[in-house]
Amino acid sequence: MTSNNDQIKGVSRRSFLYSLGALALSACGGGGSPAAAVAVSRATSLAATSSVTLAHVANGATDIATSGAFVHPGLLHTQADFDRMAQKVTGQASPWYDGWKRLIANGHTRLSWSPRPQVEVDRGGSGSQNYPVLYNDIAAAYACALYWKVTGDTAYADKAVQIMNAWSSTLQRLGGDSNVDLAAGIYGYEFANAGEIMRSYSGWTATDFAAFQSMMLNIFYPINVDFLNRHNNTDITHYWANWDLCNMASIMAIGVLCDDHTLFDQAANYFIDGAGNGAIAQAVYYLHPGYLGQWQETGRDQGHNTLGIALGGAICEMAWNQGIDLYGYDNNRFLAGAEYVAKANLVQADGTYLTVPYMTYSNVDVTQTGFSTASQGTIRPCWALVYNHYVNRKGLAAPWSTKFAMAIQPEGGGGDYGTSSGGYDQLGYGTLTCTRDAVAPATAPSGLTAFPSAGQVVLSWWGVANGTSYNVKRASSSGGSYALIASGITDPSTYTDTPSAGTWYYVVSAQTASGESANSSEVVAVTAVQPHTYLTFNETAGTSAADATGNGHTGTLVGGATHVAGRAGNAVSLDGSSGYVSLPNNVVADVSDITIAAWVFWNGGNAWTRIFDFGAGTGRYLFLTPKNSSGVMRFAITTNGGHGERGINGNAALPTGQWAHVAVTLSGTTATLYLNGSVIGSATDVVFAPWRVGSTAQNWIGRSQYAGDPFFSGSIDEFRIYRGAMSADQILTLAQAA
Template sequence: MTRALSRRGFLGAASSLALATPLFPQERARADAGTPFAFAHPGILHRQDDLDRMKAAVAARRDPVYSGYLALAAHPRSSAGYTVQNTGQITSWGRGPTNHMSEAVADSAAAYQNALMWCVTGERAHADKARDILNAWSASLQAITGADGQLGAGLQGFKFVNAAELLRHGGYDGWPQADIVRCEKSFLDVWYRAVSGYMLYANGNWDLTAMQTILAIGVFCEDRTLFEDALRFAAAGAGNGSVPHRVVTADGQGQESGRDQGHEQLAVGLLADVAQVAWNQGVDLYGYMGDRILANVEYAARYNLGHDVPFVPDLDRTGKYIKQSVSAISRGNLPPIYEMAYAHYHGVRGLPTPYTEQAVFRGPGGARAVEGSNDDLPSWGTLTFAGTAAPAPPAGPPAAPAGLHAVPAESTVTISWLAAAWADTYTVLRAGAPGGPYERIADGVGSTSYTDRPPHHGRTYYYTVSAANASGRGAGSAVIAACTGLPEPWTGRDVGDVRTPGSAAFDGERFTVEAGGADIGGTADAFHLVHLPLRGDGVVMARVVWPLSSQYSKVGVTMRGALTADAPHASMLIQGFRSAPGAVCGPPGPRPAARRRPPAARRCRRRSSRPSRRRPPSRSRTSARSRTPRHRWRRRTWRRPATATGCACRTGYGWNAGGTASSGRSPRTARSGPKWAPPRSTWAPRSTPAWCCAPASASTNRTPRPERPRSTTSP
């Protein structure tokens, strides 16, 4: 019997999970005095004890590390005489179409490999070469382009940031502070901009390239917002790359196992990269969901070593990729990904890893296979990870938990988080306002999840978690907000015949909608709405945040005559899209820190017959202007009858006390623009019958793109 497709789909197979999104308010009180939050440096792929272990083994010519070093040293991109490809001529680069792609691939690898050579040998010429490469790219690069530009940015950007981290914190004194600052600016304004949307419309390896690079940039730039957002996405993101959607069965089947083994093993390696960075910052993503990542590594190694594996037919999160059986394409070609996973699960944790171990020792007669180079992966695992042993527990308190996410229900809020390494218990705190005061609601929690019953239904509450061990209590996590149900007078409902019920959650600033349906815009609509009464004249405004999870998703702003499937309506809807070839990757306009908040969609109702001062871009009510292929802004004004309903849809909106709907502030813009008053149970619109709704016709749930704040602190 053929088993049914799994639950992780879109449209009729969409799940009903609604996630609260991150909150980084302007002012936050210290809820409880604990260890201040701090990043560890070097702390992306390699920590100082890793570098010391490599350096000692190479100096003593001790295998297998020395054999790994010889392989690295023999590679032409590891040479201090390497010719830098970017001599200032590259102001943009990208993929699909190719735009200086080979130069970025070569230079990113050369920067990382020369930085490693410096750390292992102490030869200054290698550090100088890595510095020259980083300086060339940070000085010239202004944009990343192409339909596949985001993917390339996630792959090559990760190597560039690792190189920068090793130079900055590896004892090298030849990199001027002004050059370091310019490199930081380039990572934040060019590289992060390209990957900030997590590419939800693609296979999971796309999400993962974004995750690893955002996480690495967060560490290098000491930007906690980016660090937290990447780990929150890893734990509970809506795309194919988050752990629950990437590893689709407890046996370890990967989302791309039915595609081909090249892409599947790439994704295995990328997810391990993310877990390694998290581990080096004291966060245990490796152990999440009962060592789910280990199951994925074991599954890939098992199949590519020639063994049979179980397979469950699967439909991915976008609804585009249906896999009926495991793919034998590229089977048996093992990329350099297994040493790192083996080092952690076997060396650090002491767990059984039979197939991963076979992959590591697959040489003749069971000899260790020396891992070499790969353009899409950091590589060189024999040098960098062989010989890793369990470290002694640190003397101090554990790091802050990360990746907090909330699943609200009608009367409860369940808070979950990624474990802090070396933590014994956790403390959960709650406040009724983002600035506190915070009260302890649970102490001595032994798991990484807690279900709260807030005292007031429909009110937004703010949560933070800290970890403790015998040495004390560590820093508090970043704050998240969640609301039981929806704040009055908001309600949610499905319209028409939807095969899977939709859901919505509110976090004090924005709504997150997960929906399954057929369409919006016909006489048999099927979608999910979040709506409230808007009595008399009023305005609905919304910013559509890119990207949608699939080209099958449809969102927008609409006025409906009723909440029935065949109701008359006036709508402005956007269907999912990808960037066009040659388009610049990332949001439009000047640097995000200085960008003004533009309106996205505007619906006005006035009894006056005079034309509005805010006119639409053209005479057509269905027209819209597009700033770029990646970010579309909508604005509309018209009169409507008293029986109409108004809708705004996307995964997140914040609605202020004046009755206007606008997108919730992302972390990067939370420090600028007007202050937003979240609705409470006593909220009432200023205008006085109509409805404002938030529909979605497909799986559109995602954590909205964070935008880098100027500073972050934790309570």
């Protein structure tokens, strides 16, 4: 893995950490009103077994909080995995035995291996970079540990222990430049895995095992956690996803090795809602239809892009073996990333590659407008793990990960693939260690979503392992009867419907060799403009602002927010220092096309105050400001902080000292900004709908996600949200209402 740009970037208004939380959406919106789109719960299936608990915190988010005894061995492999490997190798069953032959042919699996421990290991910088000594010894320790677990030959156990004891009694520090963060992350998770395999060996004394734990906890972990907390004092978008991922993997592995729940939970929760690019919502940067999840490093090169799958898969498997289903989190978001990367890098019979969709990506350093073909076709031994979890363990379809796994089977060790493929950035041997007999395929497609977009409805779903094609069905009422509207869909698993305006219900079924499967769970899509939230602010006292739609989206007055006379009836007054209105968590997280409108009386003030700002911190939000630094109104939405914003600058600031009607609409990728019923700005490249922002616990009227921005000073009345984009005439009608 090559070095990141080491230049230190100044920290802007962006904070390092924010909470993305967890989102659970039902088939209906609040109060029984049908939702515009149904997303699979971001919190469901996190608990894979009963060995952990989930702590539900007050704001509606779900944090992972493990308790009780860890499973040992319980990182990349469990004892059940080793029992399977031993049985399959003894019977010379393919492909396990083919993977075994790759292991024993590898030069690291030999009893003559002599460890070369160092007092200091350096990666990066102008001095001697001796980190290959470390990763080669780790590869040898891991390979010998596998050999022992499969055969019971204690000579190999002794060799693995010899290597680990040599390092734990010698290594005192990791050094170099910022690339030491990569060394601590990659070699930390790999070394911890070797130690976890060997912890039950009677020939490894308790004292020596404790010394190994101490090395991991006191030399590797401090660098891991410091990186995730500070990112070397750079802008949070500066470091590529793999820097976060390797350090998360190391923290998680050390947590299990050292029986430390705090470390394990820290890594698992960062994967879910961390601020950096390695957290899954940022790592899988953009979900294209059919759940092709564009990986964060796609515009950089495919060597790093494929490494993301190797590291992300390791994290998911280690968590799974401790009872946490990160694989399935956010509707199998990791699988979406794996399928995208696999499809883009799998060479075809004629030597070409398939094309994948691409969305422009921006961070503090670069804007990448297209897919990078650099290192395209990179092979890493990571696909057996992905394929075997989703297909053979869960019964889902993962066609591109499957094809890649089959094309490179049997997988060798990490070092077998050369430095051009990031050799030793992963442990490898997945054919031997990860292959499992298939479970029965899923009985129906799953994870169906239906998002309205400019009058159309875009559906995506996860297929079944034995599916050959898929059927899409639609009904005008919940539960059917469903009419078949499309059939014979193969790849990708998506369909775009163009129904009339209304409320529509969808299911998908699979065609298999034995016939048609059951229908998927039903989802609903609303293609007509429909009230979502309406705060009249007509209360005269208290801190509640009722939602007149009946959907239960009650506002809460906070700080210097009070009831005052408004345009007609009352309004909410915000004092410009602490007053704002808080809306419920995830208030627009199941909305795609949208209209937000309000009457606003602004007293004026500095730039970047907010009329509204719905988000999860400074990385993911949508907002409207009466005046930006250029002196005009601005609407923006982002899933990657300020550098990734898509939005509109109006042609004027919001007037001060008078009531003005403001509105913003989003229809597909077209956003329009209105002032007093007239268009003051528009853009056609706003590709982030509210649902893409994800779960949000900071949904505010009058307050910004950025702590340095001023609070709103003035009054707000008749704050409305609609599903669907109103027409210009409808906006004008709102603006002219008495």
